[in-house]
Amino acid sequence: MMATLDDLLWSYQSLIYGLGTNAILGLSMYAVLQLGQLSLGQAAFMGIGAYTGALLTLRLGLPFPLVLAAAAMVPALAALVIGGPTMKLSGVHLAIATIGLGEVLRVAYINTDAMGGALGLSGIPEKSTFAIIFGLLAVILAGFILASRSKIGRACEAIREDEAAARVMGIDVSAYKMTALVISAALAGLAGALNAHFSSFIGPNEFAFEAAVSILSFAILGGVTTPFGPVLGAFVLTALPELLRPFHDFRLVFNGLIIVLVVIFLPRGILGFRIRRTGG
Amino acid sequence: MLTVETLSRTFTGLIAVDDVSFAVTPNTIHSLIGPNGAGKTTLFNMISGLLPPSGGTIAFQGGDITALPPHRRARLGLGRTFQNLRVFGEMTVLENVLTGMHPRLGVAWPLAVLRSPAARAEERAGLAKAQALLAKVGIADHARRPAADLAYGDQRRLEIARALASDPALLLLDEPAAGMNPTETAALGDLLLELRQEGLTILLVEHDMGFVMRLSDRLTVLNFGRKIAEGGPAEIRDDPTVIEAYLGTKVARKLAGAAA
Ligand SMILES: Nc1ncnc2c1ncn2[C@@H]1O[C@H](COP(=O)(O)OP(=O)(O)OP(=O)(O)O)[C@@H](O)[C@H]1O
Numbered sequence A: 001m002m003a004t005l006d007d008l009l010w011s012y013q014s015l016i017y018g019l020g021t022n023a024i025l026g027l028s029m030y031a032v033l034q035l036g037q038l039s040l041g042q043a044a045f046m047g048i049g050a051y052t053g054a055l056l057t058l059r060l061g062l063p064f065p066l067v068l069a070a071a072a073m074v075p076a077l078a079a080l081v082i083g084g085p086t087m088k089l090s091g092v093h094l095a096i097a098t099i100g101l102g103e104v105l106r107v108a109y110i111n112t113d114a115m116g117g118a119l120g121l122s123g124i125p126e127k128s129t130f131a132i133i134f135g136l137l138a139v140i141l142a143g144f145i146l147a148s149r150s151k152i153g154r155a156c157e158a159i160r161e162d163e164a165a166a167r168v169m170g171i172d173v174s175a176y177k178m179t180a181l182v183i184s185a186a187l188a189g190l191a192g193a194l195n196a197h198f199s200s201f202i203g204p205n206e207f208a209f210e211a212a213v214s215i216l217s218f219a220i221l222g223g224v225t226t227p228f229g230p231v232l233g234a235f236v237l238t239a240l241p242e243l244l245r246p247f248h249d250f251r252l253v254f255n256g257l258i259i260v261l262v263v264i265f266l267p268r269g270i271l272g273f274r275i276r277r278t279g280g
Numbered sequence B: 001m002l003t004v005e006t007l008s009r010t011f012t013g014l015i016a017v018d019d020v021s022f023a024v025t026p027n028t029i030h031s032l033i034g035p036n037g038a039g040k041t042t043l044f045n046m047i048s049g050l051l052p053p054s055g056g057t058i059a060f061q062g063g064d065i066t067a068l069p070p071h072r073r074a075r076l077g078l079g080r081t082f083q084n085l086r087v088f089g090e091m092t093v094l095e096n097v098l099t100g101m102h103p104r105l106g107v108a109w110p111l112a113v114l115r116s117p118a119a120r121a122e123e124r125a126g127l128a129k130a131q132a133l134l135a136k137v138g139i140a141d142h143a144r145r146p147a148a149d150l151a152y153g154d155q156r157r158l159e160i161a162r163a164l165a166s167d168p169a170l171l172l173l174d175e176p177a178a179g180m181n182p183t184e185t186a187a188l189g190d191l192l193l194e195l196r197q198e199g200l201t202i203l204l205v206e207h208d209m210g211f212v213m214r215l216s217d218r219l220t221v222l223n224f225g226r227k228i229a230e231g232g233p234a235e236i237r238d239d240p241t242v243i244e245a246y247l248g249t250k251v252a253r254k255l256a257g258a259a260a
């Protein structure tokens, strides 16, 4: 009896924590999609952050704030390095290049014993708390809202609508895209480390194609016209599988169906409104 | 102001701009005319930096800008509009103009994001300036509407206001009168003359010969990518090579009519 109750609490706790980290992942996707950049590297960056964080905790026992900072910075550096060559790519080419990154890393994790190989890393201490996860989410969300209301947000929207026109307006589109990719990688890495420190286990297959697509779907469902969209999208798509537990076999079908319906009937996502700014 | 030297651009199997040189004098309206496909828009794309030339150089206000990216050219005072309208459709008309102001908004980004007093003041001043520009081009009534909802002619005027927002020294206008009725076209002509009066230099591409002849201080004529003539309105009107280039077109009849 007690054991079932504990199980229940434990499973809800991980659901609630998952809502928070997935919302951060949704915002990571938002950072690039709001410029019209289709990067599917979020899962790969999340993996870099998760492994960085887990290894620093397990091997060096660093304090958690330091671990989180490193988990954001290492993927940000990786984004800086791969950003140069991939920035010249656009549309589907960038998407494919970033999917490739995830697959390369997956093979690298499997073949590196120091990273736990195919078995992954287990026994990661539970350091993520409700306050840490949702506190960080609140700060990040507030940052995005403020930015999108400023001239920065105006420039981002211009880039999303018409890149060539934005360039001619004096907007340094390449700098915006690079910055967005770096921020996006840092947030994904942060979410990855937060995740690792409550799920206690990470494995090489968690950060590949499937994860990339589900992070993308948070943003597509919610929409990227405001930062609220991807957060709501992440909440819905994280909670839904739990609510649909009785229809276990159909869960993935439901998720897929929702995405298809949204893309067809609500191409701007369920929250398609625009953020209000000067002159709006 | 602007000096284009032996500029060329080839697309696979096609020379769109072929060894073109000309110079635009400050504080003039200089027109670039030629039949469809002559290479006028391609030239604009190279001058504004959206398309790298295959050869040749572009100098602006004394400096070589051939290798500069478009946003740097905008900062130096080069503005343009597009032949195929490219307003930011979901933004309001005012927001479009504020976007054009981007290179002149100097507040550092952290202050802008945190809405510091300086940032708020800058946005307020920008809004007032944007409203004045909309009044100037005659679309102040539409200020808060999404740009995509505007009529064709109004979107053209919005593009001009958006380009003027960065206080350019040289404005490139690609067929600004296209799709406008005669009354709108006349008003646009008055506006361009007023802008020149205020010190702006304009490089104009336009098919409406009455409009071009009324406004231009100087004209450069392109045909099949090559420069075939250059001079004042009277010279160009009487130039047999120009009349021949336009032969059989409506423009040829207009030129003939104007010469008579
Ligand atoms: N991106 C491109 N790729 C291939 N060919 C192009 C491209 N852009 C323009 N061209 C070709 O280059 C030539 C010049 O085109 P351009 O648009 O510069 O002409 P234009 O003088 O502006 O004509 P119009 O008066 O019709 O606007 C045309 O033959 C056009 O088809």
Ligand SMILES: [Mg+2]
Pocket: B040, B041, B042, B083
């Ligand atoms: Mg053209």
